[in-house]
Structure formats: C-alpha cells, structure tokens
Amino acid sequence: MLTPRIREFTLAAADGTALPAFTAGAHVNVDTPGGATRSYSLTGDPRRRDRYVIAVAREADGRGGSASLVDGAEPGDHLRISPPVNTFPLHRAARYLLVAGGVGITPLRAMYHDLVRRGADVRLLYLTRTPGDTAYRDELAADEAVRLHHSAHAGRLDLWPYLAEPDDDARIYCCGPPSLMDEVHALTMHWRPSRVHFEDFAGVSGTDGTSEPFRALWRPTGQVVDVPATATLLQALRDTGVEVPSSCESGTCGTCRLHRHGGEAEHRDLVLEPHERERYLMPCVSRAPGGATIEVGPVAQAQ
Ligand code: FES
Structure with missing residues (x-):
C-alpha cells in the first residue's frame, strides 16, 4: 500500500x-x-x-x-491486461508544467522522470489532501522541481500564478479529480488548446440527464438503429446484433472507436483529439443531437 x-x-x-x-x-x-x-x-x-x-x-x-x-488481487494472481495505449503522450516543448491531483500522479510520475532524464525544463505540482494521502511522497519530495501541496493544512493551491501567462512554447499536462481538471481547464481558456492536455480515467457517461433519443445508420448494412435516451449508441448497436469491441465504456480507453461518415456528433469522450472528431466517434459515450441521424461504421472498413 x-x-x-x-x-x-x-x-x-x-x-x-x-x-x-x-x-x-x-x-x-x-x-x-x-x-x-x-x-x-x-x-x-x-x-x-x-x-x-x-x-x-x-x-x-x-x-x-x-x-x-x-x-x-494477490501476489501471484493472473490478470488479463491490454497492451499499452498512449492517449496522453508527451509532445515536444521548451517547458513543461505537470499538475497532478491525488492518484492522478501515476502518469505524471512516469512523464516527470522521463523529462528529467532528458534534461527538460519541467515543473511538477502535486496536490493531495494530506501527506499521508501522497503516493510516492518521499521519492518526489526530495526534488526541487516538485511542489507538494496538501490542502487539508494549507487550503487549495492558487494555480493562477502558474497559468496566468499563456506560453506557446510550453505544455501543460494535468491528471486528477474532476474538480482539479475543471479548474485547470477554466484557468487555461486563454492558452492555445493544443498546449494543454488532460487525462481522466473517471470517465464520462453516455446517458446522463441531458441525453436525448437519436438514430444511427450503420453503414455496412444500411440498418437504422433507434438509440433511446436511456441507452448508449454502443448498447443500441449491440442490441441489433452489431458487434463493436469495447473496454472501459466510459470514453477513456479508445477501444470502441467508430468512423463517422455523416451527421452531427455530440462528442463526450476523453480520447479523441479535436482534429479527430471530424472523422471518428466513441459510441460508448458519444451521441448525436436529439432527433438527428448519425451515420457510422467500423474504422477498418473506412480506411
Ligand atoms: S470503450 Fe473505452 S472509449 Fe469506448
């Protein structure tokens, strides 16, 4: 532990x-x-x-x-895992600011050590509630480029001084609870979006209170599938016998990616880059606007 x-x-x-x-x-x-x-x-x-x-x-x-x-899980148990996938990769930059909250330190710890090994200009802000809640505390506390902050003692860290000046040569990577990611998102609205990256495994829902029914046209067969407000596109496709591979079913892993051939999409996933949203859609969470029809098909067939 x-x-x-x-x-x-x-x-x-x-x-x-x-x-x-x-x-x-x-x-x-x-x-x-x-x-x-x-x-x-x-x-x-x-x-x-x-x-x-x-x-x-x-x-x-x-x-x-x-x-x-x-x-x-116990030592010696067998677990089935996927090969590694990187939807949160490091991009080239002159400076890096990593902002971790709680267990969100996990990807940023690997990135931080990687950047330090490469001699990069990197700063890590690591926010937790108490010292006892801080994984890898001893390892990271020793490093000058790391700022540890514990909100139970010191209140919330004011992130504005770190984010006030947009910097096209810098990259920000943030992983943590939704409240932290929302805050960093709000405080970087004046940054170029391509300079700010988030990783969120809490996932999102495809059927929250705002969801409305829509239709999907499955391009390989021409079949039209009704997607009620209470179901995801992934579920609706499966109910009609269309098999789409999936894993997280919360918009975070990238497994269920479909090609979007037409129709407007309401993207909810945390995987697709802005430029990919023109062509692809993650059916475990993403939808179409109420009453609309969206045309989708498997990625392999479309390429
Ligand atoms: S199954 Fe993971 S993004 Fe859809």
Whole structure:
C-alpha cells in the first residue's frame, strides 16, 4: 500500500517474456477481479520491459472495479491486461508544467522522470489532501522541481500564478479529480488548446440527464438503429446484433472507436483529439443531437 487507499501493483508477463514497449503517459486496460475493465496509467520506468507498475486507488463511491483490484488481487494472481495505449503522450516543448491531483500522479510520475532524464525544463505540482494521502511522497519530495501541496493544512493551491501567462512554447499536462481538471481547464481558456492536455480515467457517461433519443445508420448494412435516451449508441448497436469491441465504456480507453461518415456528433469522450472528431466517434459515450441521424461504421472498413 502506497497510502491507506492506494495500492501499487507490479505486473509481469505470465510466461516471463519481455512486455510490449510503452512511452510515458501510456495506460493499460485491466480486467479487474470484479469483472469490470478499468484503465490504469503505467507509472514505472518506460525503459523496463520486464514489468509494468500501476497504482490503484480504492474509490469508495466508484463503480467497484478498482476496489476489487485493491482488495481482491494477490501476489501471484493472473490478470488479463491490454497492451499499452498512449492517449496522453508527451509532445515536444521548451517547458513543461505537470499538475497532478491525488492518484492522478501515476502518469505524471512516469512523464516527470522521463523529462528529467532528458534534461527538460519541467515543473511538477502535486496536490493531495494530506501527506499521508501522497503516493510516492518521499521519492518526489526530495526534488526541487516538485511542489507538494496538501490542502487539508494549507487550503487549495492558487494555480493562477502558474497559468496566468499563456506560453506557446510550453505544455501543460494535468491528471486528477474532476474538480482539479475543471479548474485547470477554466484557468487555461486563454492558452492555445493544443498546449494543454488532460487525462481522466473517471470517465464520462453516455446517458446522463441531458441525453436525448437519436438514430444511427450503420453503414455496412444500411440498418437504422433507434438509440433511446436511456441507452448508449454502443448498447443500441449491440442490441441489433452489431458487434463493436469495447473496454472501459466510459470514453477513456479508445477501444470502441467508430468512423463517422455523416451527421452531427455530440462528442463526450476523453480520447479523441479535436482534429479527430471530424472523422471518428466513441459510441460508448458519444451521441448525436436529439432527433438527428448519425451515420457510422467500423474504422477498418473506412480506411
Ligand atoms: S470503450 Fe473505452 S472509449 Fe469506448
């Protein structure tokens, strides 16, 4: 246990072979003992091919997947995981500001060490409630480029001094609870959007109170599928026999990507880059406006 709530896991291939390479910011999807698939950032050293390291928080009000891993997985157990995927990669910049909240430190820790090794100009702000809640505290506290801030003692950190001046040569990477990411998003509205990056595994919902029914035209067969307000496009397609692979089903992993051939989309995912939204759609969460028809098909057929 890194903290009373966060448990670290070291994963190795069951047959002892080298694991697929990854870059800092990557995550794997893990089939948790509870049955749900969840995405976890790789927090260890990308140069190591013999192990992946993840750190998992037991979310008291979560959907149960992480709690089953924290409480139910034991050393020696076999877990099924996906190869690494990086939807939060480091881009070239003159300066980097990493903003981590709570267990959101996991991708940023790998990125921070990677950038330090490369001699980059990097600053890490790491915000937690108390010192006891701070995973990897001893390792990171020793470093001058890291600012640790504990809100239970010092109140919320004022981020404005770090974000007031937009800087086209800098990149900001943020991972943490929705309140922190909302704050950083609001405080960087005057930055070029391409300079500010977020990673959010809490995911989003495709069927919240604002959802409205729409229709989807499945291009390979011409079939028209009604999507009620209470279902996702992914569910509606499956109900009519269309198989679309999925994993997180919360708009974070990138597995369910479909090609969008026509119609307006209401994108809700946390995966697609702005320029990809013209062509693609994540049906586990994204929809079309109420009453509209959207035309979709598999990515492979469209390329
Ligand atoms: S299944 Fe993960 S983004 Fe849709």
